[in-house]
Amino acid sequence: xxxxxxxxxxxxxxxxxxxxxxxxxxxYVMIFLSCLGIFSTYGLQDIQYPTIELGxxxxxxxxxxxxxxxxFFTIWIMTVFNTTSMSFGVSVLAFSSIIKxxxxxxxxxxxxxxxxxxxxxxxDLNEVDLYSQLVSIIGVVFTIIVTxxxxxxxxxxxxxx
Numbered sequence: 001x002x003x004x005x006x007x008x009x010x011x012x013x014x015x016x017x018x019x020x021x022x023x024x025x026x027x028y029v030m031i032f033l034s035c036l037g038i039f040s041t042y043g044l045q046d047i048q049y050p051t052i053e054l055g056x057x058x059x060x061x062x063x064x065x066x067x068x069x070x071x072f073f074t075i076w077i078m079t080v081f082n083t084t085s086m087s088f089g090v091s092v093l094a095f096s097s098i099i100k101x102x103x104x105x106x107x108x109x110x111x112x113x114x115x116x117x118x119x120x121x122x123x124d125l126n127e128v129d130l131y132s133q134l135v136s137i138i139g140v141v142f143t144i145i146v147t148x149x150x151x152x153x154x155x156x157x158x159x160x161x
Contacts, residue, residue, distance in 0.1 A: 031051055031054070034054060035050040035051065035053075035054050038054060038057060039053070039054075048125070052072075052076070055068070055069050055072035055073070055076070056069045056072075058072070088111070088115070091111060092104050092107045092108055092111065095107045095111070
């Protein structure tokens with residue numbers, strides 16, 4: 001969704017973005033229903049990370065994968081790394097488009113230590129949860145404020161033309 005302008009055939013970008021959202025939504029729903037079916041609603045209340053517990057509980061018959069959780073955690077780490085890298089890339093792209101004096105390499109050098117310092121703040125999982133909730137609330141408030149503001153700016157620009 002963020003790199004659509006880099007694609008040569010821009011007519012397929014909306015379809016590809018919608019397909020990507022549909023696929024990831026279906027995967028999330030399947031994982032949710034699997035967790036719900038295996039652990040029940042009462043069991044899910046006590047488990048902090050049900051997807052990880054689900055990866056530990058899965059047993060593939062035939063003994064082909066004795067330790068499925070090692071494969072699960074490898075895929076999990078790759079997914080987290082890719083998500084983090086994409087978010088960092090989008091942030092660099094956004095900052096470099098807002099302030100054009102600094103190129104992408106300089107933004108990478110500026111943002112990397114900041115991200116590292118922010119990652120060092122939480123002491124334990126409870127603080128990670130607290131910071132996650134705080135960032136979610138800030139994101140919702142930001143969306144509620146910025147969306148009408150951008151809408152009004154676009155209306156003002158259209159009325160001037």
